[in-house]
Amino acid sequence: MNINQDAITVRELTDDDRSLLLEWLLNPKVLEFYEGRDATFDLEEIDREFYQDDELTRCIIEFDKKPIGYIQFYKVEDEYKQKYGFVSDHTYGLDQFIGEIEYWNQGIGTKLVKLMANYLVEQKGAEHVVMDPQVSNKRAIRAYEKSGFEIIKKLPKHEWHEGEYRDCWLMEFKYEIR
Numbered sequence: 001m002n003i004n005q006d007a008i009t010v011r012e013l014t015d016d017d018r019s020l021l022l023e024w025l026l027n028p029k030v031l032e033f034y035e036g037r038d039a040t041f042d043l044e045e046i047d048r049e050f051y052q053d054d055e056l057t058r059c060i061i062e063f064d065k066k067p068i069g070y071i072q073f074y075k076v077e078d079e080y081k082q083k084y085g086f087v088s089d090h091t092y093g094l095d096q097f098i099g100e101i102e103y104w105n106q107g108i109g110t111k112l113v114k115l116m117a118n119y120l121v122e123q124k125g126a127e128h129v130v131m132d133p134q135v136s137n138k139r140a141i142r143a144y145e146k147s148g149f150e151i152i153k154k155l156p157k158h159e160w161h162e163g164e165y166r167d168c169w170l171m172e173f174k175y176e177i178r
Contacts, residue, residue: 001057005115008108010071013050013058020060020067021046024099033137034097036162061098061112068103071096071112073120076130084152084170090127092120109140114147117173129173134159134166141169149173 003010024030025041035041041049050058050070061069076084076091084091094116098104113131120126132155133140141151149171157165 009062010059068100069098088127092126109143110146121175132168
């Protein structure tokens with residue numbers, strides 16, 4: 001799988017990407033929004049978190065051929081489909097982060113999320129594409145809204161982050177036929 005648009009490439013994760021993931025996940029600015037600043041990563045943890053689950057498609061984000069972040073997509077499990085109010089077996093979830101912080105606030109995340117959501121609808125047959133950002137992650141929420149996601153409902157105490165359960169928004173992609 002290789003997805004390209006507007007200088008953004010999404011390619012599947014390889015064994016050579018371990019050191020990139022480790023570098024990004026040692027940065028407290030990245031961890032503030034992904035996993036939490038109390039998370040500790042080493043190469044063994046990278047292997048456990050990113051290389052052992054076959055249910056996820058794990059990818060590296062490149063911008064102008066430079067690796068800048070991580071994205072994963074997956075079919076949403078039945079437990080969460082029920083919690084979210086979806087019945088379709090074609091419900092996909094997205095999680096991502098830009099690990100190179102100098103690429104933040106440039107519109108790349110907005111383009112990336114729209115690119116991936118369109119890919120899931122057009123190539124994987126997704127009927128629903130969802131994300132669940134923390135309510136406090138206003139920058140990400142704005143990017144997701146600009147890329148075609150809408151807030152559906154609040155998920156109280158949904159995600160464990162930095163020592164407490166945090167509220168999240170359930171957001172769904174509203175696909176537009178091109």
